[in-house]
Amino acid sequence: MTALRIAVLTHSTNPRGGVAHCLALAEALCALGHEAVVHAPDPAGRGFFRDAACPTVSVAAQSVAGSTVDLVRARINDYLRHFSTPAACEFDVFHAHDGIGGNALATLKHRRLIPGFVRTVHHIDSFSDPRLAEWQDRSIREAARLLCVSRAWADWIRDDLGTEADVVGNGVDLSVYGAEPSEADAAVRESWGLGPGPLILAVGGFEERKNTLGIIEGFARLRSLYPQAQLVVAGGASLLDHATYRARCRAALVAHRLAVGPGGAVVETGPVPQAEMPALYRAADALAFPSWNEGFGLCVLEAMACGTPAIVSRQPPFTEYLAASDALFVDPADPGAIADAMADALAPGTRARLQAAAPARVAAHSWRACAERHLDAYAACVRTRQEPIHA
Structure with a gap:
């Protein structure tokens, strides 16, 4: 295929799974000889959450203080x-990864x-x-x-929208995520006050889709067996308003003391730089990721690459790519x-x-x-581009 110039559009510069996917995809496309340029609205002007081996564009964006609808419209x-x-x-190809770019x-x-x-x-x-x-519907339709x-999700699109989607x-970048300890491990433990454990890691912040309440309830029961256990809740940067669910999570934390x-028993890190994530995975005894609704669950592969057992929901997409x-x-x-x-994840035999x-x-x-x-x-979109557009 002739080298393509591809505009990749994502919704923010923050460390979310979809944004991480866009950067890694663009890097791989560039390694194949194409020019993939990742774009994202960047109201703070700080750039992407990590350096990338592909071109990136921080799109000038307005600050918005209104509702989620106001924010999405502005983006x-x-x-x-x-x-x-x-x-x-x-560009030869335009590629959106969410409803903002798609619209x-x-x-x-x-x-x-x-x-x-x-x-x-x-x-x-x-x-x-x-x-x-x-x-959301328009960006797909x-x-x-x-x-x-x-x-x-490809099956959902076929059954509900009558349209085929390729999977x-x-x-996972094995040059970044691995089980070998590094100098960052001790620094990450110290910066967040992580003790000897056991340590459970949840990725995605306090968000209903991530089932954080279920994780908190499960962890509270684990603490009855392991009083020194800690739960680390990493990430959480989102365009959507999770304030109501977050309040429910806070109430559960208070109820369980x-x-x-x-x-503390629960450590909330907020967004974590990619350079620190492998160390955080290695520090954890298990990744708790029993999501209700997930596209893929990129952090599961990252945790596994770092030697950390993963706890996932017994449903797709996890049952697709995990035995x-x-x-x-x-x-x-x-x-x-x-x-x-x-x-179970703490048992030596299970972990091994x-x-x-x-x-x-x-x-x-x-x-x-x-x-x-x-x-x-x-290639199909390039062929479409080469066809004349009639009024």
């Missing part, structure tokens, strides 16, 4: 201003500034606000080609099962078994292979 308009001229649209590209298509776009659907959110739901990171999967803060021997599967609605899995299975599983998920699975969709 769509930020993109529309950025791509408002033919010169700014000189901006759909509008640009109607304005005849671009011929069409590719849309990756990482997962589908259930929005109570009809405007957010409409934007108007795409020329659809991609998914898991078969579960491209995810990857779980102190929050560095050195029964790769992780501890639980019913996300059962805090007792989550607690039992946390305790899961660590032995991890290398083969993570090796099957490379970013290069993920990038190569995008090329057919890109």
Whole structure:
């Protein structure tokens, strides 16, 4: 394939799974000889959460103090201003990874500034606000080609929308994530007041989709067996408003007398730089990730690569790419099962078994292979671009 210039659009510069996917995908595409440029609205002007081996563009963005609808509308308009001229649209392929970028590209298509776009659907959110739901639907419906990171969501799109989507999967960078200790390990432990453990890690912040309440309830039961156990809740940067659910989580922490803060029973880190994540994974005795609704669960592969057992929901997408021997599967609605899995992960025999299975599983998920699975969709969009556009 002739080298392509690809505009990759994501929703923010913060360390979220979708943003991490975009950066790693673009790096792999560049390694294949293409020019993939990752764009994201950046109201703070700080750039992406990590340095990248691919071009990046911090799109000028307005600060917004209103509702989630106001924020999403503003971010769509930020993109529309950025791509408002033919010169700014000189890409062979436009690829959106969320509803914000997808809606901006759909509008640009109607304005005849671009011929069409590719849309990756990482997962589908259930929005109570009809405007957010409409934007999500439009960003999928108007795409020329659809991609998914898991078969579960590709099947949902086929069954509910009557449209086919290709499955491209995810990857893990084994040059970054590994079980070998580094100098960062002790510093990460010290900075967050992490004791001897056991230590349970949850990634994604206090968010309903991540089932943080279920994790808290399971952890409270684990503390009855291991009074020195700590729960680290990492991440949490999000465009969506999780204040109500966060308040429920805080109430549960108070009810279980779980102190929050560095050195406490529960440590909330907020967004963590990628350079520190491998050390945080290695510090943990288990990753608790019994999500209700997940696109893929990129942190599961990252944890496994670092030698950390993963606790996941017994449902897709986890059951797609993990064998029964790769992780501890639980019913996300059962805090007792989550607690039992946390305790099981501490057993030397279980830990050794899961660590032995991890290398083969993570090796099957490379970013290069993920990038190569995008090329057919890109080629189809290039052919569309070469066709004349009639009024």
